Every structure is written in C-alpha cells, then in structure tokens.
Amino acid sequence: MERVDVAVIGGGQAGPAAAHALRRQGLEPVVLEASDQPAGSWPRYYDSLTLFSPAGYSSLPGMPFSGDPDRYPHRDDVVAYLLRYADRLDADIRTGVRVRDVRAAADGTFTLALASGDESSARGVVAASGTFGRPHRPSLPGLEDFAGTVLHAAEYRAPEPFAGRRVVVVGAGNSAVQIAAELAAHAQVTLATRHPVRFAAQRTLGRDLHWWLTRTGADILPVGRYLRTPPTQLVIDDGRYRAAVAAGAPDRRPVFTGIDGAKVAWADGSSEEVDTILLATGYRPDLGYLTPLGALDDRGHPLHREGFSLTHPGLAYVGLEWQRSLSSNSLRGVGRDARRIARRLVAHLHRD
Known part of the structure; x- marks a missing residue:
C-alpha cells in the first residue's frame, strides 16, 4: 500500500x-x-x-x-x-x-x-x-410527477436546444438569472423564485464590487462559523440582468404551487403547459x-x-x-x- x-x-x-x-x-x-x-x-x-x-x-x-x-x-x-x-x-x-x-x-x-x-x-x-x-434538487410541489423535462443547471450548456419551448428556471442566484436571461432570447422563460431577486451593482463609482469588498475587508471577515444558513446570494449585475427581468425576458414569478402532468399551477390561480423545468438551485x-x-x-x-x-x-x-x-x-x-x-x-x- x-x-x-x-x-x-x-x-x-x-x-x-x-x-x-x-x-x-x-x-x-x-x-x-x-x-x-x-x-x-x-x-x-x-x-x-x-x-x-x-x-x-x-x-x-x-x-x-x-x-x-x-x-x-x-x-x-x-x-x-x-x-x-x-x-x-x-x-x-x-x-x-x-x-x-x-x-x-x-x-x-x-x-x-x-x-x-x-x-x-x-x-x-x-x-x-x-x-x-x-447538485441540489429541492422538494417542490408536484415536481416528481412533472411530465416534461427536469434538468439541473449542472446539465445545462447552451440555449439553442430550448428554442421555441416554454421553460421555467427555478432559483434566484447568479446562475439562475444568467441562464434565464440567456434562454429568454430563444424561448419563453419564467424565473421562479421564493423571494424577489436581489441585485448588487457590479461597479460603483467606477470601481468593481470586488475592489470595495477588498478595500473594506468585507471579503475576508471570518463570519462563516456563525452562519447557520448561508445568506441569500446577490446577483452581481452590470445593469443587463435587472433590465431583462424588468422587461419580462425572463418574467419573474413566485415558485409554482403545483404540477398536473405537464401543467404548472401558479400562485395567481392560472396554469399552463411547460416543456422544461431547469433547477438553478445550487x-x-x-x-x-x-x-x-x-x-x-x-x-x-x-x-x-x-x-x-x-x-x-x-x-x-x-x-x-x-x-x-x-x-x-x-x-x-x-x-x-x-x-x-x-x-x-x-x-x-x-x-x-
């Protein structure tokens, strides 16, 4: 040995x-x-x-x-x-x-x-x-019975195979928003989140966010041991992603409340057929x-x-x-x- x-x-x-x-x-x-x-x-x-x-x-x-x-x-x-x-x-x-x-x-x-x-x-x-x-696959209402395709972001490569499809991206972090915005140029896309997406400006006063994190010491604060649950991830944005969500490409909705076959039920009482649910859930x-x-x-x-x-x-x-x-x-x-x-x-x- x-x-x-x-x-x-x-x-x-x-x-x-x-x-x-x-x-x-x-x-x-x-x-x-x-x-x-x-x-x-x-x-x-x-x-x-x-x-x-x-x-x-x-x-x-x-x-x-x-x-x-x-x-x-x-x-x-x-x-x-x-x-x-x-x-x-x-x-x-x-x-x-x-x-x-x-x-x-x-x-x-x-x-x-x-x-x-x-x-x-x-x-x-x-x-x-x-x-x-x-990959983390959270428990979501009806997901195990969904008749369409369920993917995790780990399996996603490019938007072209989804052209013309109805896609729901689940998640509110950087990958979720980036993938949803990219897909929205090829498909009808909803970004489904438990909470509103929180954005952080990539540049402030001409400096990148990481310059500020380093200069203030926030990047290295030893707070990890005190966190029972990691804080909600901010979406680092140069303005494009906030604008895309505001324009409805993708549109943002609360996470679906149920699934019947290929139909997804939304919190407002509506339902619709969906081709793919993509989990960008970390x-x-x-x-x-x-x-x-x-x-x-x-x-x-x-x-x-x-x-x-x-x-x-x-x-x-x-x-x-x-x-x-x-x-x-x-x-x-x-x-x-x-x-x-x-x-x-x-x-x-x-x-x-």
Missing part, C-alpha cells in the same frame, strides 16, 4: 491551492482528481459562463491571471488558467483517480479506497472536492467518500470549524461555501483558507 504525507481529494481550484500551501509547509501532498484533467468542474459549466470577479481578483496563490486585470474571464479562460497552474505547481497531481471512501486506521492515519480497487494510506487528508458533483458539498469516517452530519455536510474537522484532527477542508468568509469557495479566497489549513495540518503531523 502506498503511503503519502497528505492526500488532497479534488484537483479543481481548491486542491491545487491546498497543495501549494502544503508544499510551502514542507509537506509532500498528492492531489487526486477524478476527472481527466486538473480543472475540477470548470470544463463542465455552461458555455457562456463568465466570472463576475475581474481577473485581478481571480487568482490562486503564486500565479496571477494573465492579461488585463480588469477583464472578466470566460469559463474557458479559467480552465486554461487552472491547467497552467497545475503544470507549474511542484506537486504530484494524479488525474482519473476517484476516491471511493476514506476510513480511519488504528494508528491515526487514513486509508483511502480508490474506485480502481487500490488503496493508499495518508497521514492527513484535505477534502477539496467542491460541490459540482452533488449544490451541496460533494463529500460522500467521508461517510465511513462519521465526519458528516445527517445532511451530508462536514462537521467542521473554519475548515478544521471536528471529528478527526488530521482531516481538513478547503473550498467550502462560507468555510470562513464570503470568498472561501472562490478563486480569490481559497488560497487564504488553504494557508490556514496547511499550518494546522503540519502542526498536527509534527506532534505525531
């Missing part, structure tokens, strides 16, 4: 950031990525996705985004950046390796069972597998491989404080939403959390 210092599970943005921090602490991490390239879920996001943070605020530690720092990188720009980052990172990154489960060994180490049937032993584990593998931590450890609660969420496991001192997390701050699961913020995790892990391993 192979023995390693620290196994980092996940090779998207969080995994390499963790590996960079661990290397700087003198450890030898091995990054295990299930897909065929160290870019995590980014290649599978919808085609038009563009970051709402400028390139200058979207870098991992040690390698700035190339080009104009004020530009807003496209999905493919992020993929290319992550591949360059992995190529330059002096760490053992292995692709096509899926971790099936992690168990605690009697000597305080961890045993990783891989989908290939092989096993590895690690003194420490960093769970950095993100959320894309676990994701949950993709950490099922930790179930044997007892490291997760009954919802599959990690038992942690600011990324440090509350059940196993050699286990840590990087890239969780609100792990420590607003920016914890972003390109701009994941490196800060990774540095804190690396310091704690090296202190724990040196005690053993």
Whole structure:
C-alpha cells in the first residue's frame, strides 16, 4: 500500500491551492482528481459562463491571471488558467483517480479506497472536492410527477436546444438569472423564485464590487462559523440582468404551487403547459467518500470549524461555501483558507 504525507481529494481550484500551501509547509501532498484533467468542474459549466470577479481578483496563490486585470474571464479562460497552474505547481497531481471512501486506521492515519480497487494510506487528508458533483434538487410541489423535462443547471450548456419551448428556471442566484436571461432570447422563460431577486451593482463609482469588498475587508471577515444558513446570494449585475427581468425576458414569478402532468399551477390561480423545468438551485458539498469516517452530519455536510474537522484532527477542508468568509469557495479566497489549513495540518503531523 502506498503511503503519502497528505492526500488532497479534488484537483479543481481548491486542491491545487491546498497543495501549494502544503508544499510551502514542507509537506509532500498528492492531489487526486477524478476527472481527466486538473480543472475540477470548470470544463463542465455552461458555455457562456463568465466570472463576475475581474481577473485581478481571480487568482490562486503564486500565479496571477494573465492579461488585463480588469477583464472578466470566460469559463474557458479559467480552465486554461487552472491547467497552467497545475503544470507549474511542484506537486504530484494524479488525474482519473476517484476516491471511493476514506476510513480511519488504528494508528491515526487514513486509508483511502480508490474506485480502481487500490488503496493508499495518508497521514492527513484535505477534502477539496467542491460541490459540482452533488447538485441540489429541492422538494417542490408536484415536481416528481412533472411530465416534461427536469434538468439541473449542472446539465445545462447552451440555449439553442430550448428554442421555441416554454421553460421555467427555478432559483434566484447568479446562475439562475444568467441562464434565464440567456434562454429568454430563444424561448419563453419564467424565473421562479421564493423571494424577489436581489441585485448588487457590479461597479460603483467606477470601481468593481470586488475592489470595495477588498478595500473594506468585507471579503475576508471570518463570519462563516456563525452562519447557520448561508445568506441569500446577490446577483452581481452590470445593469443587463435587472433590465431583462424588468422587461419580462425572463418574467419573474413566485415558485409554482403545483404540477398536473405537464401543467404548472401558479400562485395567481392560472396554469399552463411547460416543456422544461431547469433547477438553478445550487449544490451541496460533494463529500460522500467521508461517510465511513462519521465526519458528516445527517445532511451530508462536514462537521467542521473554519475548515478544521471536528471529528478527526488530521482531516481538513478547503473550498467550502462560507468555510470562513464570503470568498472561501472562490478563486480569490481559497488560497487564504488553504494557508490556514496547511499550518494546522503540519502542526498536527509534527506532534505525531
């Protein structure tokens, strides 16, 4: 059985950031990525996705985004950046390796069972597998009996296949509004939300929102541990999305009250046939491989404080939403959390 210092599970943005921090602490991490390239879920996001943070605020530690720092990188720009980052990172990154489960060994180490049937032993584990593998599908009235097509945003790529159809997009976050507005140029689209959409201006007084978040310190406030429920996501808008919703393309309505076959019932008493319901309802931590450890609660969420496991001192997390701050699961913020995790892990391993 192979023995390693620290196994980092996940090779998207969080995994390499963790590996960079661990290397700087003198450890030898091995990054295990299930897909065929160290870019995590980014290649599978919808085609038009563009970051709402400028390139200058979207870098991992040690390698700035190339080009104009004020530009807003496209999905493919992020993929290319992550591949360059992995190529330059002096760490053992292995692709096509899926971790099936992690168990605690009697000597305080961890045993990783891989989908290939092989096993590895690690003194420490960093769970950095993100959320894309676990789309959240909320319980909505009648959805399980809908006769049309139900998709999650994780399955959406482009608007053209929906041309001429009646589509309901469920959700009020950035992805929901962006996808709904994009679809509205090809289909009749309703954005169904539990609450009105809340917008935040992308630029104020000539400065991007992220300049203000950084300058005020709001981006790094350690409030994550105090949040029982993450706050409602604001839609970062340069004016286009608010205008699109105001113009009814897409129109915004409260979430439907029921479904009968392919007919959706609305709160105003009306009903209509719908072809597709697209759930842009977010994701949950993709950490099922930790179930044997007892490291997760009954919802599959990690038992942690600011990324440090509350059940196993050699286990840590990087890239969780609100792990420590607003920016914890972003390109701009994941490196800060990774540095804190690396310091704690090296202190724990040196005690053993």
